[in-house]
Amino acid sequence: xxxxxxxxxxxxxxxxxxxxxxxxxxxxxxxxxxxxxxxxxxxxxxxxxxxxxxxxxxxxxxxxxxxxxxxxxxxxxxxxxxxxxxxxxxxxxxxxxxxxxxxxxxxxxxxxxxxxxxxxxxxxxxxxxxxxxxxxxxxxxxxxxxxxxxxxxxxxxxxxxxxxxxxxxxxxxxxxxxxxxxxxxxxxxxxxxxxxxxxxxxxxxxxxxxxxxxxxxxxxxxxxxxxxxxxxxxxxxxxxxxxxxxxxxxxxxxxxxxxxxxxxxxxxxxxxxxxxxxxxxxxxxxxxxxxxxxxxxxxxxxxxxxxxxxxxxxxxxxxxxxxxxxxxxxxxxxxxxxxxxxxxxxxxxxxxxxxxxxxxxxxxxxxxxxxxxxxxxxxxxxxxxxxxxxxxxxxxxxxxxxx
Amino acid sequence: xxxxxxxxxxxxxxxxxxxxxxxxxxxxxxxxxxxxxxxxxxxxxxxxxxxxxxxxxxxxxxxxxxxxxxxxxxxxxxxxxxxxxxxxxxxxxxxxxxxxxxxxxxxxxxxxxxxxxxxxxxxxxxxxxxxxxxxxxxxxxxxxxxxxxxxxxxxxxxxxxxxxxxxxxxxxxxxxxxxxxxxxxxxxxxxxxxxxxxxxxxxxxxxxxxxxxxxxxxxxxxxxxxxxxxxxxxxxxxxxxxxxxxxxxxxxxxxxxxxxxxxxxxxxxxxxxxxxxxxxxxxxxxxxxxxxxxxxxxxxx
Numbered sequence: 001x002x003x004x005x006x007x008x009x010x011x012x013x014x015x016x017x018x019x020x021x022x023x024x025x026x027x028x029x030x031x032x033x034x035x036x037x038x039x040x041x042x043x044x045x046x047x048x049x050x051x052x053x054x055x056x057x058x059x060x061x062x063x064x065x066x067x068x069x070x071x072x073x074x075x076x077x078x079x080x081x082x083x084x085x086x087x088x089x090x091x092x093x094x095x096x097x098x099x100x101x102x103x104x105x106x107x108x109x110x111x112x113x114x115x116x117x118x119x120x121x122x123x124x125x126x127x128x129x130x131x132x133x134x135x136x137x138x139x140x141x142x143x144x145x146x147x148x149x150x151x152x153x154x155x156x157x158x159x160x161x162x163x164x165x166x167x168x169x170x171x172x173x174x175x176x177x178x179x180x181x182x183x184x185x186x187x188x189x190x191x192x193x194x195x196x197x198x199x200x201x202x203x204x205x206x207x208x209x210x211x212x213x214x215x216x217x218x219x220x221x222x223x224x225x226x227x228x229x230x231x232x233x234x235x236x237x238x239x240x241x242x243x244x245x246x247x248x249x250x251x252x253x254x255x256x257x258x259x260x261x262x263x264x265x266x267x268x269x270x271x272x273x274x275x276x277x278x279x280x281x282x283x284x285x286x287x288x289x290x291x292x293x294x295x296x297x298x299x300x301x302x303x304x305x306x307x308x309x310x311x312x313x314x315x316x317x318x319x320x321x322x323x324x325x326x327x328x329x330x331x332x333x334x335x336x337x338x339x340x341x342x343x344x345x346x347x348x349x350x351x352x353x354x355x356x357x358x359x360x361x362x363x364x365x366x367x368x369x370x371x372x373x374x375x376x377x378x379x380x381x382x383x384x385x386x387x388x389x390x391x392x393x394x395x396x397x398x399x400x401x402x403x
Numbered sequence: 404x405x406x407x408x409x410x411x412x413x414x415x416x417x418x419x420x421x422x423x424x425x426x427x428x429x430x431x432x433x434x435x436x437x438x439x440x441x442x443x444x445x446x447x448x449x450x451x452x453x454x455x456x457x458x459x460x461x462x463x464x465x466x467x468x469x470x471x472x473x474x475x476x477x478x479x480x481x482x483x484x485x486x487x488x489x490x491x492x493x494x495x496x497x498x499x500x501x502x503x504x505x506x507x508x509x510x511x512x513x514x515x516x517x518x519x520x521x522x523x524x525x526x527x528x529x530x531x532x533x534x535x536x537x538x539x540x541x542x543x544x545x546x547x548x549x550x551x552x553x554x555x556x557x558x559x560x561x562x563x564x565x566x567x568x569x570x571x572x573x574x575x576x577x578x579x580x581x582x583x584x585x586x587x588x589x590x591x592x593x594x595x596x597x598x599x600x601x602x603x604x605x606x607x608x609x610x611x612x613x614x615x616x617x618x619x620x621x622x623x624x625x626x627x628x629x630x631x632x633x634x635x636x637x638x639x640x641x642x643x644x645x646x647x648x649x650x651x652x653x654x655x656x657x658x659x660x661x662x663x664x665x666x667x668x669x670x671x672x673x674x675x676x677x678x679x680x681x682x683x684x685x686x687x688x689x690x691x692x693x694x695x696x697x698x699x700x701x702x703x704x
Contacts, residue, residue, distance in 0.1 A: 136513065
């Protein structure tokens with residue numbers, strides 16, 4: 001689960017991680033009052049709150065450029081805010097349809113410190129799971145304010161990693177290693193040690209999947225601040241964090257994915273035209289692959305889990321049919337333990353209930369498969385049977401490409 | 404011999420009194436596996452009964468192991484309590500803990516995996532279909548089935564199968580069985596980013612197992628475990644290996660059901676993994692329908 005920057009910074013503050021002071025607003029009426037709550041003497045940053053990245057370089061569909069704007073005065077901040085709020089922001093990560101901005105975040109603009117070479121004094125800091133070691137890893141770099149992938153590619157020696165032993169958690173020497181690696185001394189060194197330690201505590205206590213601060217910066221006044229904050233949480237751990245669940249913004253999620261999750265379905269929309277309905281994540285992924293292998297284009301990933309009840313299949317068909325690009329459906333079920341005939345009966349009923357008109361190819365395998373195939377064949381519906389995954393994929397691709 | 408478990412392996416089931424654990428305990432008993440104990444805290448002294456087989460239930464894993472000689476646990480405990488169940492197996496010095504549970508928090512698994520270091524217990528999973536060593540009876544009856552795989556699709560034989568995905572494992576097993584080729588042991592290592600046993604760990608066991616003559620390794624996008632295994636195979640493995648990687652069409656950054664299947668770095672795309680498989684002499688299946696055939700291209704059976 002992802003949260004907004006302003007929510008992440010509120011959590012940072014609770015854990016003692018310093019950020020520029022800010023106020024979130026979701027109505028133009030509140031702009032004035034919000035700006036009065038912060039110190040605007042050095043100017044204000046007006047920041048669009050959407051989950052996608054690349055906001056600063058994004059463009060609104062009304063033509064306004066930039067989803068993050070420095071505003072020297074309150075008046076300018078209100079002007080910028082009016083151009084952003086309620087409008088749709090398109091960034092490199094949102095796709096062409098963009099994302100409607102429903103909340104803005106006003107923050108006190110920081111006086112960026114400068115390095116001797118004249119560059120902004122910005123750093124990078126992240127905490128995530130290192131899959132190779134199954135331990136949390138803190139990633140830090142002196143090259144903040146740009147994409148870390150870029151740094152990893154061009155200057156890998158400037159990325160510093162510290163692996164945390166989950167048995168004992170972060171140790172003081174490890175926070176010091178990072179502060180030294182980033183080149184801090186004196187007061188800033190102390191601030192960095194404290195910030196890294198607290199950020200790790202947040203990551204661990206709240207079951208974060210990833211915490212990323214980019215940039216972490218030093219102000220002219222000598223303060224170390226988390227200027228941006230990207231935080232995501234482990235969905236499996238949300239049951240023990242009701243406070244985090246409360247931060248979920250359904251506006252930022254695909255409504256079809258939300259609908260699917262109510263029926264225990266795992267659904268992800270793609271941009272092809274052949275929908276698939278499969279049991280098991282690995283089989284679902286490879287069903288998408290085999291459709292593409294035979295010249296088709298998958299419209300989605302849809303995993304019905306271990307079962308495939310009539311209710312689930314009906315719900316799945318409804319979700320699939322909500323996508324106007326879909327021109328055909330491939331069902332691929334390996335009914336290892338479930339009776340294939342039960343699954344086939346569910347499919348037939350779901351087709352009748354949804355009034356499905358699109359070509360449907362069903363590949364059933366497993367327990368009582370002959371009875372299941374007979375049920376499909378005798379249903380009076382035009383359901384085509386596929387003997388293997390390859391056979392089914394070729395058939396559905398042929399149907400769709402004929403149209 | 405098989406790997407990890409064999410026909411006589413004595414198995415306990417944690418969570419046997421739940422719907423999920425109970426259902427699969429019954430299926431394992433039907434398959435002829437030695438389900439000798441159940442563990443549900445607070446229900447010690449009760450008996451789980453199925454088709455005339457009486458399985459005593461204990462409060463703790465240690466007690467169950469001591470009283471029944473069980474050396475392996477199948478864990479069907481719900482996610483919030485699953486890591487605790489795993490740790491209890493380590494403490495009881497079992498040979499093997501197989502965690503079927505899906506949805507365990509990553510932090511819990513990070514801690515459990517750390518606690519596993521220096522213990523004698525091997526962990527398989529979590530979020531996995533389990534382990535099957537097929538029996539020699541009709542429809543492979545009499546084997547050791549731990550987890551949720553359909554038993555009847557198997558056939559005892561010479562191919563070792565290792566996979567992260569349940570249904571893809573069944574797919575490969577069924578293809579082999581239909582073509583007359585049996586399996587030594589089939590291991591589902593699970594789809595989570597933190598798991599107890601890697602592809603490579605299982606490949607090493609297959610390589611040492613005299614009964615296993617050939618191997619199918621099924622992987623997916625995300626992480627570097629398949630790549631690590633492939634490089635080891637190239638350098639050390641004496642047996643023919645076929646491979647398949649799922650997720651060629653998965654968009655970057657999206658989680659495709661398996662928490663582990665998220666593309667991040669350069670070497671964890673399907674394309675990159677397939678290329679490395681080929682460089683390492685692994686016969687790559689172009690589609691999941693082709694897994695058994697890909698093996699038969701490099702192994703006569």
